[in-house]
Amino acid sequence: GAGVSQSPSNKVTEKGKDVELRCDPISGHTALYWYRQSLGQGLEFLIYFQGNSAPDKSGLPSDRFSAERTGGSVSTLTIQRTQQEDSAVYLCASSLGPYYRLRGGNYGYTFGSGTRLTVV
Amino acid sequence: SQELEQSPQSLIVQEGKNLTINCTSSKTLYGLYWYKQKYGEGLIFLMMLQKGGEEKSHEKITAKLDEKKQQSSLHITASQPSHAGIYLCGAGGGSGGYQKVTFGTGTKLQVIP
Numbered sequence: 001g002a003g004v005s006q007s008p009s010n011k012v013t014e015k016g017k018d019v020e021l022r023c024d025p026i027s028g029h030t031a032l033y034w035y036r037q038s039l040g041q042g043l044e045f046l047i048y049f050q051g052n053s054a055p056d057k058s059g060l061p062s063d064r065f066s067a068e069r070t071g072g073s074v075s076t077l078t079i080q081r082t083q084q085e086d087s088a089v090y091l092c093a094s095s096l097g098p099y100y101r102l103r104g105g106n107y108g109y110t111f112g113s114g115t116r117l118t119v120v
Numbered sequence: 121s122q123e124l125e126q127s128p129q130s131l132i133v134q135e136g137k138n139l140t141i142n143c144t145s146s147k148t149l150y151g152l153y154w155y156k157q158k159y160g161e162g163l164i165f166l167m168m169l170q171k172g173g174e175e176k177s178h179e180k181i182t183a184k185l186d187e188k189k190q191q192s193s194l195h196i197t198a199s200q201p202s203h204a205g206i207y208l209c210g211a212g213g214g215s216g217g218y219q220k221v222t223f224g225t226g227t228k229l230q231v232i233p
Contacts, residue, residue, distance in 0.1 A: 004162070006162075033220070033221075035223075041225065042124075042208070042223045042224055042225040042226060043163075043208065043210075043221075043223035045220055045221070045222070048220055056220065091162060091163070093163075109153070109165065109221070110165065111155075111162035111163040111164075111165075112162050113161050113162040114161075114162055
């Protein structure tokens with residue numbers, strides 16, 4: 001598609017429930033990233049995918065968080081047994097990949113509009 | 121790990137005034153991104169700087185990376201209400217390797233008409 005698409009845009013869930021957040025990257029972008037933005041804090045890296053594999057999961061805050069990517073395209077971030085501290089905006093970004101450099105060095109790094117998760 | 125500190129944390133300016141936002145890194149910057157974020161929206165890419173002393177402009181926004189590559193400034197000339205939002209600087213992973221970006225905490229800009 002033309003941009004990075006995330007769904008849902010807003011999600012309210014009860015504490016203890018599982019949630020799935022979806023990211024549809026720009027067509028042809030092999031690299032995909034998940035970030036979390038909590039209130040009053042900056043953007044926090046969660047996980048990076050190159051194709052369907054995740055070479056860097058170092059930012060996942062606990063084993064309740066997992067992510068997968070299929071077909072080198074859509075990615076799903078799953079949070080199990082949600083807690084109130086999971087409330088945040090979850091942002092997805094995609095890029096052409098680590099070794100591709102556009103003129104000007106942008107790497108085509110593009111963010112989606114995010115999913116605002118509220119755990120009540 | 122690399123840490124980015126932005127200043128000021130928030131800024132309120134009168135329309136038409138100039139302003140500067142600073143981003144200071146604890147380590148050498150190999151790729152410095154500037155993004156703008158409005159409420160409910162994703163991050164909009166503004167500019168990327170890589171070389172010491174590099175300066176780039178887009179419309180009324182100019183960003184510069186210092187010679188030592190540890191500090192960047194974003195300057196807005198003749199601010200307009202459309203400039204309001206949160207400005208984030210981000211440090212990339214350098215040439216080669218993937219572009220995991222470490223972000224600063226952001227600067228919230230309000231422009232009063």
